[in-house]
Amino acid sequence: MSDSLSKLEKRTAYTLVLPAVLLVFAIVLFPIFANVWISFKDIELKDIRIPEPRAKKIVKSISENQSELKIIYKLRNSSLIQEIRNVQFQDKFPTNVSPLNLDSRCNFQSKKVVCNFGNWQAKYRENFEITIQNNNGEVIDKKIIKSQKPILSGKADNPLLTTNFTLENFKKVFYENNFVELLLTTFYFTFFGTIGAIIFGILAAQLVNQNIQGRTYMRGILLFPYVGPVVALAYTWTLLLDPNSGTLNALLVNFNIIEQPINLLGQKYITMSILGFEFKLRLALTTVIFFEIWRYFPLAFLFILARLQAIPQSLYEAAEVDGASPIQKFIYITLPQITAIISILFMIRFIWNFNKFEDIFLLTGGASGTRTLPINVYQQGFAVSDIGMGSAVSIVIVMLLLSFMVIYFRLIGKRANEV
Amino acid sequence: MKFKSLAIFLIISSFFLTCILSIWKIMATLQGLSFTNLNVTPVFLIGILLSLAFVLIGNKINSLIKTFLLSFIFSILYFYLNEASPYWYILGVFLITFFFTSKLKKYSMQSLKEDFISEKIIFDFITLFGIVFFAFVILFPFYIMLVTSFKTQIALLVNPLDFSLDFTKSLTELFKSYFVIFETYNFGRYILISSAVSIGTVIVTLLFAIPAAYAVARLNFFGKNFLSTSILIIYMFPAIVLVIPLYTVFSQFGLRNSIFGLLIVYTATTLPVAIYMLQGYFKSIPKEIEDAGIMDGQNWFGIILRIIIPLSLPAIASVALYVFMIAWNEFLFSLMFLDSPKSFTLSRAIQYLSGDAETPRQYLMAGSVIVTLPVLFIFIYFEKYLVSGLTAGSVKE
Incomplete structure (x- = not known):
């Protein structure tokens, strides 16, 4: 009895879970595997459409005689590179209408013209004509003829499904793509973006966790950058930082803090000198990192605040009795309580920053030394139109991510249960 | 001292x-x-x-x-x-x-x-x-x-620091950028599309997520643990690696430039978080209430509809708001899948506007204000729900 009950339970569970699982598999997991397939193929953006035979039907009157009409079919192969085999053509006509002259490739049967056009090369074009007449000498309605669309079919290889593979894409990724710089930029961006977001998150959480007036408003305001749409925020920043008429540069020049406007998003390096040491700073990258911090520190803030509010007040009171200073309280009470959440946040943000595309794309488009791996996927796949190469870069991202995750679950994953 | x-x-x-x-x-x-x-x-x-x-x-x-x-x-x-x-x-x-x-x-x-x-x-x-x-x-x-968004291009070129609003101007003059983007750039349509996609995503996500979350929270079945860990791993995976395969497949199936295609992708990417957030809440509902339902002869459909959903409305609300905000703010997929202005979402439309260097910046900012306001409004109004949702789901962006 209980056995059949648990069977029923299982069946119910699968019916409930399956739709969601299938959808996620189709849209999230399948593409990850599909990437592997595409990355080994020499394939470009223009190749991905399956070639189709196409026909455009034009109906013309021949003379005064309305019982005869000429039909021109503009036939073509939609693909510029692939052949279509065994093209079949079919068009229907009203009763009492029959073709006068018929191509040898076609025949007329039960109101239908059926043709066998054989194979069409890439870029194939032909103007195919039929003259039709009404057997009873009546007027043929042009509109009826026009509204009937011809049906074409043919066999073509789906360029995605062919089985010729190549290692070329990966060679290009590693040797012709400035791979080392790409990787370094990605890591700079990811690492400093993550660290910065966490530091500002801790600061903000410390602030809001105190008994200040209006802390709920403060918490709300602090989350604005995180909940705002990235497009709006990125363009506002671009406008703010614009060298020609951006508010920030105009202000700095106005108050004589700088002499010349600085192109914060368009300049790769800036030479700084601190204590006599001159060094080059990756300016555009730094700006993008600051945007990243600005946008994502609220997340860190929220998590750390939730943790801070769970720390028992008695700990601080005891420390007060022992005569601990505010700094000592922070170091010996607060910090140990938030290290676990910080390590989790670090990993989550690290992974997400590593994959960040929109922010950099909207701010710089990957120019001025801000080209990271995700930007490169877009550039290769859609700007250069090399889908195979873009996929290969995606694979590199997935591989790096998987290794991060393994490290994550080895080192910190066990701690996740404690939080 | x-x-x-x-x-x-x-x-x-x-x-x-x-x-x-x-x-x-x-x-x-x-x-x-x-x-x-x-x-x-x-x-x-x-x-x-x-x-x-x-x-x-x-x-x-x-x-x-x-x-x-x-x-x-x-x-x-x-x-x-x-x-x-x-x-x-x-x-x-x-x-x-x-x-x-x-x-x-x-x-x-x-x-x-x-x-x-x-x-x-x-x-x-x-x-x-x-x-x-x-x-x-x-x-x-x-x-x-x-x-x-309230200034004019010329005024900003003359003095880029003067943002003062001239209230002597008529209201139509002051809100000119907004009128222009609605009349010339068709923003009314984009608002409708964005709303349709976001609300549609919320509905479809909830339809898929509520039963699945219930099963994960309550029922025993083979692969349950695997499922709940893979939920967490899946939302670590980035949209950027999905883009090329989805683009090629959507091209072949004619799903590009369609709101339906966008809806599927948004639903699939928000489902893991939604399931994760909901199952946590479902687990906190006392099981005795459901047992009473089973005694009354309810099947699982009845239990979910008459017991689980009414009891977890706050959690469902926070998931709904959260999914709405993700779908409304989403940019990457709308950039990849939408080429025709007929099917643009708001974010994509603003990005398209900015592609033309001639577009005056106040139009761009008026568009930005329009896309930002609903989100900030929802956020301020429902902050409590959203904040608890954000921390509970440990968050997908």
């Missing part, structure tokens, strides 16, 4: 005052006042005098009179030291100083002798400074976004 803490107090408090007055000056400059000097040093020096006077006077006179008097004297000094400035600006200076001096209340010559007082002073002022800093840094871009 006392001298050291006094010095620290004077320097830090005056530094803080200088900072907020500088921010006030910057904001005033953006209203078209032609200040060219922040005057940091004199402000800092009279700030020190102000704080010194404050602790020296101590409790000798009524504190309200003291604050008022000191702020007044400070404002007059400031007026003479500063470039010519209108009265509303000085009034602002007075109010800021008044706020500042009332924050000094707890300090006196006696309190400066306490243990760790220097550290406490530093902490107190870092807190104040932090609040001003964070509020300014966060709100400033939003402020610029809003005021730019």
